[in-house]
Each structure stands twice: as structure tokens, then as C-alpha cells.
Amino acid sequence: MYRLRTKLSISFLIVSLIVVLMISALANFFIKKQFTQYAIENKNRKIESILSLLADRYLDWGRQWDINGLESIGINALNDGLFLRIRDNQNSLLFDAWVHDNQLCSQMMDQFALAMRSRMGRDMGGYLEQTYPLLLSGQAIGSVDIGYYGPYFYTENDLRFLETLNLLLAAAGFISLFIAVGFGWLFTRQLTRPIVRVINATEKIADGQYNERLIYDSSTKELHDLTNSVNSLALKLENQNRLRKQLTSDVAHELRTPVTILRNHLEALLDGTWEMSAERLDTCHSEIMRITNLINDLEKLTTLDQICYRLEKSRFDLSQLLQ
Template structure:
């Protein structure tokens, strides 16, 4: 019992609704009955006061008690309100008694007979004229409600009970609808999660009609499913690209070796050199994969030390100036105006900057420029910005350039000898440093890559 979320929500909604309805109905009924009885008591007191005023006025006018019009007033209250009076003079002698009318009405069947145990209440009032006591008036009336009053109160109670029953029915209906609507999104999420577990990566949760909290959860799930689908696509693409990268040199080597074996080719120095180049291409590919796996290893240990950006630029100048001069590309290094200190693993830093500079050199033609400078920001980072005047990257390709083997131009890396892993290594190492990579590029104009390193070691 109460195993599902919907049953629990439904139970507690109904429990709270029932408690609220019962408490409200109790207080309404109790408050109305008390207010109604208070109203009847005040109304009775007003009637008694009216009788007293009429008796005192009549006595003052005539000098003694007269039967008209006082008795008519007492008779009226006895007939309509079951309010009876006994009038005594100052010597205690009974002058008028309307209580006898009840017995007469009972004998005629005009009122209900007196029930056993019925209680009557009496209350005495002193009569005065000009501060002189002229007698006493005793009011007699039944405890509780009389016939019409009791009927009226029962009618009101019946309406309250009807309203309570209707409210309970509505509470049940709306609780069922609300619990169903609230759990509908969770059921959709559960179904989609099961589909995702069955490797249905195309499953998505419709967002229409979901509560805000569940909608946020559904959006997160859809983003997760989309990310998994993208990762699956990249995995398949990586497998295909890797097989392609391996197949090309292996096919070439196979054909060359078979040619040597069949005596078609003589193993001359030039042909052996070609075979060696294909073999080295395989070696480079394996080495790059090993570097990528090492960079993406979550257990990678970085030996972070405090470095100065200017000295890093000087080391890059000595390292890369010969290869830039050999290709005829101008390397421009902008020294920082003051010392800029940051923390990084020196060997990994050189690996990161070397990969980016090698890429800039590959895609920058002779006579063009590559510039590297140091930037700072107010968020506690020091950046190395490498700007080239190369072929640039299409806007649609920029989000994917850090993926393994990704090529916007499928033939571009082959022409330059790359295997499409260098920037993947850069991204993995930057993540290990808790740094950031920002890329801007325009086709046929150039590319700007900024590598941000933290000034302090982060936990």
C-alpha cells in the first residue's frame, strides 16, 4: 500500500483535504449554532423589555394594572414565541398569567405536548414607575430552541452537510487529477530513462503540459540524451576515422611488401624510404593516440609550478623560430609589459603551446604572420593568445575542432600530415589544468586561440 508516488500524493492530499473540510465544517456549524442561540437570546430580551415598557407605561397612565392592552401583548408572545409571563403586584399577588395558554393550546392540539424532562427557564424583572417598585414580572420560556427555530437550525445543518459532502467529492476528484498530472511527467521520465537504458538514444521527453520543476528535469534529461547520442555518433566516427587512418598506410605497406616479395620491385633506397615513411606514419598515429589517452586520464598528475609568461615566450621563440623561418612564415612574439605569474605543469604547458603553434604553422602559407602574446583578465587567469593568418575555420566547425579525428575539410590534415588529434590533446590538458580555451576564426582571414591558465592552484 502507498508504494507509488501517485498513491502517496493522492493519500496525503485527501488526508489534508478531509481534515481541513471536517475542521472547517465543525467550526462553521458550532459557530453558527452559538451565534444563532445568542441572536435568539438577544431577541427574547428585546421582547421582554418591550413588555416591561408597555406594563410600566400602562400603570403610569392608569395608576393600576389593567388587562388591556397588556394582556393582548402577553397573549401574542405566548401564542407565537412560547414566551410566557406572570405579572405580580408589589404585594406579590398574581395579576396576569399567560402560561396557562400553553395548556389550552396543548388540549386543542395546536402545539406539541410537553415532553418528559423538558426544562423551562424563568427570569424575574422588577417593575418601577418613578423609582417606585410597582410589581414583578416573571418571564417563562423553554430551554433550547422552539419548533421553528429548531427546524431552521436543522435546515442550515443539512446545507452544511451537503456542502461538506460536495467538497469531499470535489477534493477526491481534484486530488486524483492533480496527482495524475504531477506524476505524469515523472512517468514520462521513467519511461524515457528505460528507453535510454535500452540504447534508444533518440528518445526525448515532450515538455508540453509539464510543471516547471519537472520540465527542468525533462530538459536536463533531453540534454543528456542528446549528449549521449552525440557521443555515440562521435564514437562511431572515431572508430571509422581510426580504421581509415590505419588502413591507408597499411594498404600501402602491404602492396609494397608484396611487390618486393613477387619481384616486381627492387628494394632500392628510395622505395625503402617510402615504406619507412608509411611505417612512421603509423608510429606517429599510435604515439598521438597514446598522448591523447594519457592527457584524458582522470588520474593524470600535473607537477604544477609557478611560471613567468615572458620566459615561456622566450623558450617558444628559441624552439619554433627555425621551423617558421624554414617555411617562410613570420613568427611575432609580443613580450608582456610586466611579469605575469601563473601555475602550470611546465612540460604539459610546452606540449599545449607546441600543438597550437604547429597547427598555426601548418595552415599559414609562406609570407604570412603568426603572433603570440600574453593576456590577463580580472578573473585570475593569464592567457596565451596565438593568432595566425591562415585559412581559418568555418563557424559550424569551431565547436567540433577539439573532437578526435574531426576535420572540417576532410583532405586538409592529410595534405599537412596531421591525424586530427593535436587539438584533442590540447583540450584534455587544459581541462586537467582547470584552464579555458577560447577560439575565434574567420575563413580565409585567420584563427585566434587563447589559452587561459589560472594564476593560483585551484582545489
């Protein structure tokens, strides 16, 4: 058996918890999805930047590639998780990240796979490669295959951000829950106090304090009704109690006079103060009749009590009566 307050508090807590968990889960899901978009967009921008840097390494005057420069860009791109394989327009290889440092590239791919698998919870990608043409004023001067862990990957910084995201949402949820529980507690107080007050007063009345009345009126319809009902019950009990006492006292009082007269008459006749006469006996008889009538009335009252009175309503045409 729980207190109303406890039940209400638990309800508020559960609803708050549902909101917090739902919103955290949804926000986490939505934001991660959005962040994936963001990461893909970032990768595309990086690729664009690399393409422009690479095209600039075509030394127009000598009509040849600055191999040194391509290598520098290719090595730099590794930091962004991009593996470059650059060819000239004769399709001969100018730079290949995998040839340049195969061990490093394999190691990086393993790291990406591990990081994505462990943090995203499933095996969700592999090595992807896409070929882009290198253009100089609209003319093809070569091509580059850009490989990456796909369909998308997160850098250290991305992963750190996503990890913190969970923590932040948890923190926000925890703080919100705390505040919600506080408000829930206030509401619980506000809601249960009048109920408990009415109930306590009802208990007092049931305990025999029929003169007790509920005086606080509630703005809640049900409590207002309950207050009225309980007050009406108390009033009825008090009235019935009074009525019963009144009845015995009235009956005794009503009987007292004729019985006393009768008794006095008989005693006067018995001790010889009075002469026996028909007139005297007649008086005694009329007193007896009064008592008998009283008893009859009392019996009528009993039968009347057992009949239920009911107001039977019917339509009545007043104008007909007036005519």
C-alpha cells in the same frame, strides 16, 4: 509505490477535506453562538411584550387588576417557555404559573432540560427567575417574576432550525467537496501529464533509442530543465557512440595504406620480383615509422582523454594589453 497522479489526487482530496471540515466546524460553532444571541434577544423581546400586555390589564378606573386577563397572559406565556408570577403593589400574589398548573410547569422544565442537554451536549442550565416592575405612567402598580430555563433555551422551532443547520452545512460541504475533487482531478492531469511525458521519453532513451528527443517544451521550469538535461544526455550518448565507431574505422583506414605498402614490398622481395636493396628496405622502414607514429598518436589520444579539462577564468585588463 504510488503513481504521481494518485499522490497528487490524494493531496487535493485531503486539502479539500480539511477546508470542508474546518469551515463546517467553524461555521457551525460561530452560527450556533450567534443563534444563542438571537434566541436571548428574542426572549427579551417576548418579555417586553408580556410586560406591556400585563400593565394594560390594570384597570385604572377601578384601581384593580383584571385577574382573568393576567391569567390569560400567564397561560399564554407558558407556550413561550416563560413562567410568570404576578404580584400587585401590596405584594399579594395575583397569578403564579407554578400554582396554576404545577404539573405542567415541572413537565415543561424537564423537557427544556432534556432538550438542551441532549442537543447541546452538556448540562448547561437550570431554572432562572428575574423580577420586573409593572409600571403605569412611571408609577409601580405591581411586579412580575419571569422564570425560564436559563441562561437561554431553545424552542422546538429553534432546535429544529439548529438541527437542520448541521444538515445544511454537511450538504454544502459535500457538494463543495465533490466540485473541488473535480477541479483537483483536472489540475492533477494538467500537472502530471508533462512530467509523465518527460519520464517516458527518458525511459525510451535509456532503453537505447538515443536518437529519441523530447520535443514538448513545458512551461514548468523544472520540466524544461529536465527536458534539456535528458536531451543533452541522449545527444552525448549518440555522439560517443558515433565517435567510437568513427575512431575504429579511422584507425583501421589510416593503418591500412602503410601496412599494404609494406606487405607488397616484402612479398615482392620474398618472391624475388624485386632485388633486395638498401633503398627498398629504407622505403619499408619509413612505412614502419609512419605506423609507429600513428600508434604513438593513438596512445597520446588515450592519455589526453584521461586528463580533465577545466576552464579557469581570471580577470584580464584589456586596456593594459592595448597600451
